[in-house]
Amino acid sequence: MMHPNDPELRSFVDVEPDGDFPIQNLPYGVFSTGSAPQKRVGVAIGSLVLDLAVLEQEGMINLGTSEAVFAQPSLNAFMALGPEIWSATRKRISTLLRHDQPELRDNAKLRQRALLPLDQVVTHLPLAVAGFTDFYSSKEHATNVGVMFRGKDNALQPNWLHMPIGYNGRASTVVVSGTPVRRPRGQVKPPGADAPSFGPCKRLDFELEMGVVVGQPSTMGKMLTEVEAEAMIFGFVLLNDWSARDIQQWEYVPLGPFQAKAFATSISPWIVTREALEPFRTKGPAQSPEPLEYLRQTGDNNYDLRLDVDLQAGDGRAARICSTNFKYMYWSSVQQLVHHASSGCAMSVGDLLGSGTISGPEKHQRGSLLEISWGGSEPIALPGGDTRTFLEDGDTLSIRGWCRNDRYRLGFGEVAGRILPPD
Incomplete structure (x- = not known):
């Protein structure tokens, strides 16, 4: 019997050469x-x-x-x-x-x-989300943000190169692509202000991520091996972890993101299975210093997966604002899952792990407006003469992702959301 990934397979259902869903995909x-x-x-x-x-x-x-x-x-x-x-x-x-x-x-x-x-x-929404954890695993993204906030010499925190950094998010506001996103309100304290105020976010951002769908549970108190963690992964979705940067800047010390990330996380409706992605596995970046023994990898746990982000202002034409690749992630999805369970944390069927913002080494590969506009200091030009530093009401942000070899293209569809004014 031919393997479902066999490039020779054809379906009686017509599939466009550049379509996302050939018979080798089956999301x-x-x-x-x-x-x-x-x-x-x-x-x-x-x-x-x-x-x-x-x-x-x-x-x-x-x-x-x-x-x-x-x-x-x-x-x-x-x-x-x-x-x-x-x-x-x-x-x-x-x-x-x-x-x-x-x-x-x-x-x-x-x-x-x-x-x-x-x-x-x-x-x-393709799964009942049991829990949502968001990681911070792109070295390029973490470095860019660190340079903006702490300077070049202190860009990465001392722990970043030793473990996947993450935080527990909100499963209750994970929504499927196409669900409008209402601009959040929160506490902000602009530079120079004597006291915080409460109001609508003014620095609303997207975060280009992949989501890992956990399909098997682990036992509380038990660590996972690399092989066990990989076997627990059912598949992957596109993920946009919307972010309120001004709210986050005021709240994140000392315990990290909270309300700035709790208002909406959008995922694509189709889960591409880990098995379908097998032909596109690749080695991730070299890790130095070598991780502690429980985090060391023997397999190629990254994926050669192209990701594009388009921004449409109101009813105008969409503009490509980012093109990057999932292969750049410093900490792989398997390492994230191994680390998550390493304390004895029980993983559940339906857990969702956000990869963290995916940025690459080049300017056009930055996976958030915070990086693209460099904290708001470098506005980007859009068709029709508009500019943006952060998202405005009426904007639509869409993410697409796909893998390609010399025989077929395998895609994830789209995750998109339109920004609505605060209620």
Whole structure:
């Protein structure tokens, strides 16, 4: 049987050469339709979504459970079944969609029920988020921010090169792409002010990140090995951890981000599985000093994954403001998960780990407006004559990501959000 990643695979569903969802991808999401408003699980293929709840009901996918798994409003029940079931199910879906397999291809009535146009469905948050942790793992991003706030000689804090730095965020405000983001209010204390005031954020920013979806739990009190942590990762999403920089600057000492990061985190609706990304694994940057033994890696745990950010001012044309790559991350997703559990912290099915802002070594690779505008001192030009240092009401920020080899392109779709004025 051909492996689902085999570049020779073709589907009977048409896929554009530059489409995000070839048969080698098969990302999972949750969707509904106007005629069938119940949320259920599907897989994106070309410009269609394959309704897995229909296939499960028809007995064409058997997960060995007494209750329906794909007729649920999140992927958590499926993820809980474990890596062997994930892999076997992906193989089965791949077989059903192959151009040379008649089981689904030649069943016109079933195709009509199970294959639905993507532009006619509503996508929802694909998982019930158990907990959200945001990391700070791009050396370029951490250095840029450190230079702005502390100067070149003290850019990185002493602990940064020894462990993945992170903080526990809010699962309650993780939302799916397309959900509007209302400008937050908070305490701010501008330079020179004698006392803080409360009001709308004036330095609203995005953070270009990837999100790791944890699909298996770990036991409280137990550490994870590199191999165990990797096996727990179900897949990845695009993630935008919106940030209120002026609120953050006043609140972050001594305990770090709080309200400035709690108001919204947007993710893409399709979870690209770790298995689908296997051909795009690559070695990360050299780590010096060598990490402590529990954080050392033997595998190539980074991914060659291009990321683009577009900013659209109001109803104007969008402008590309960042192009970077996930491969630049200093601390890998596996290292983040190993470190997270190293204290004995129990990980849960549905945990979401933000990679931290992804920046590269070049100016056009900076993954936040804080860096792009260098703290507001270097406004960027937009089509139509507008400029920006930070986000304004009515702006739409969109992130796309994909991997490519010489045979196919594999994408994540989009995570986008429009800024609304404060309520």
